[in-house]
Amino acid sequence: MTRQLHPIEINTKTGEPFLRLPAPHQNIILTPPRQGDQSVLTQHMNDPAIYGWIEGPPVPYLPEHADDWIQLVKEECDATLEYLRKSQEDFPNGPLQFVDVSPVRYLREVKENGEDILIGDVNFKRSPFEEVLDEVERKRLREENAKKQAGDPTIQYAFGDWLAASHHGKGIMTAAIGLLLSAWAIPRMSARHVVAHTFAGNIGSNRVFEKNGFVNRGLFDNGKTVRGERKKMTLLEWKHDQA
Ligand SMILES: CC(C)(COP(=O)(O)OP(=O)(O)OC[C@H]1O[C@@H](n2cnc3c(N)ncnc32)[C@H](O)[C@@H]1OP(=O)(O)O)[C@@H](O)C(=O)NCCC(=O)NCCS
Numbered sequence: 001m002t003r004q005l006h007p008i009e010i011n012t013k014t015g016e017p018f019l020r021l022p023a024p025h026q027n028i029i030l031t032p033p034r035q036g037d038q039s040v041l042t043q044h045m046n047d048p049a050i051y052g053w054i055e056g057p058p059v060p061y062l063p064e065h066a067d068d069w070i071q072l073v074k075e076e077c078d079a080t081l082e083y084l085r086k087s088q089e090d091f092p093n094g095p096l097q098f099v100d101v102s103p104v105r106y107l108r109e110v111k112e113n114g115e116d117i118l119i120g121d122v123n124f125k126r127s128p129f130e131e132v133l134d135e136v137e138r139k140r141l142r143e144e145n146a147k148k149q150a151g152d153p154t155i156q157y158a159f160g161d162w163l164a165a166s167h168h169g170k171g172i173m174t175a176a177i178g179l180l181l182s183a184w185a186i187p188r189m190s191a192r193h194v195v196a197h198t199f200a201g202n203i204g205s206n207r208v209f210e211k212n213g214f215v216n217r218g219l220f221d222n223g224k225t226v227r228g229e230r231k232k233m234t235l236l237e238w239k240h241d242q243a
Contacts (some may be wrong), residue, residue, distance in 0.1 A: 004088040004097060005081075007183050008104060017081065019104050019183060021175045028172060029116070030104040030180070032077035037106065038066035040118045049165040053202050055226050056160075073123075077103040098151025100126070102184045107163065107176060120163035122176045124185060127156040130197040131235040133222050153192040153240075157185065159209070160196075168204070174211045181212060181238075192240040200232040209236040 002010060008017045018029040044050055045061035058065050080103040087097040107120035126146050132138040148155045163173050185191035198205045200219055210216060214236040221232045 003094065004084040004091070006096065006188075017104055019179060021172070021179055025170075025172055025175050027110050028119070028176070029108050029110060030102075030122070030176065031106055031108055032081070032103055033070050033074045033106050035070065035074070037070055037118050038063060041070065042066045044118075044162070044164055047165055049168075050162045053199055053205065054160070054162060055224075055231075059227060073105070076101055077105065096188065098188065098190050100124075100150035100155070100189055102180055102189075104184075107172070109167075119167050120161065120173070120176070122159070122161040122173065122180060124157045124159060124180075124189070124191070124194070127158040127195055128197070129156070130222055130224065130233055131195070131217070131220050133220065135222075138222070151190045153190050155189075155191070155193070157189070157191050157194045158196060159194060161205075161208075173208045177208060177212050186240065194238045196236040197233045198236065199226075200234060202234070206234055206236060209238070212238070213242075214238040215242070 005017060008019055010017055016031055018031045020026055021028045021030075042061055042063055042065075045057045045066070046059075051057050051059055051061070080099050080101050083099060084097065084103070091097065102124060105121055105123045106118055107122065108116035109119050110116045126142070129138045129141045129145070132141055145156050159177065161173055161177065181191070181194070185194065194214075196205070196209050196214065198209075206216060215238070217235040217237050219232050219234050221230075224231045224233065
């Protein structure tokens with residue numbers, strides 16, 4: 001199993017895959033979502049310091065929203081793990097097979113007694129091409145990009161992330177994004193073009209991407225309205241050959 005998961009490790013006690021952040025954040029790991037994450041997720045998704053900067057979550061965020069979400073993201077991570085398990089049987093000596101998501105994405109802080117708590121999420125998806133102002137062209141590019149096979153280096157991916165407010169400003173997300181890019185996205189997804197779309201004024205998020213080599217391409221307005229408010233966005237762009 002382990003070869004096709006490389007460099008993801010397996011927790012010997014629980015069998016759960018994980019990636020560990022580098023020092024000084026080695027007490028933080030990335031794992032798949034778990035059944036049981038719903039209540040902590042619901043707390044954070046109701047925090048305006050988090051939902052104010054992301055598009056997805058309904059407000060107020062109800063337990064049934066968390067149930068639906070955990071089912072969705074757990075299925076996606078589990079399917080990727082299953083594919084890699086199958087690949088281990090089909091290609092026991094390699095080559096490593098490409099996938100188009102990271103099966104580990106939830107940040108957990110591991111306490112001294114070994115218990116851990118959910119503190120955030122960092123993930124990739126096929127890009128929504130928000131920066132393309134023409135709606136018809138945006139849709140065309142989304143569809144073309146969505147059809148590409150995992151491992152195609154021309155796929156444009158987009159990052160999404162949030163972190164518990166109690167943990168902001170300590171360098172955690174900068175480290176998590178750096179790790180996911182170098183340990184998973186580049187070698188295991190063949191990601192060569194990654195973007196992030198941040199709401200105007202999200203200076204902290206812009207900094208996280210800039211510190212990871214993303215270029216700030218400035219503000220754009222594609223007409224997006226989130227919870228009744230018009231949102232300008234900033235495009236942050238990373239290309240492998242420019243890194
Ligand atoms: C954005 C977010 C993920 C950042 O995570 P984090 O672990 O706190 O980020 P880091 O500590 O790694 O880095 C934050 C950087 O922004 C800087 N920063 C934060 N707020 C700032 C502000 N108002 N003005 C200037 N710089 C600011 C910090 O100083 C730090 O930069 P530095 O290392 O150069 O000093 C976190 O704040 C969050 O979850 N916010 C709410 C949800 C969200 O915005 N998600 C992203 C959607 S695109």
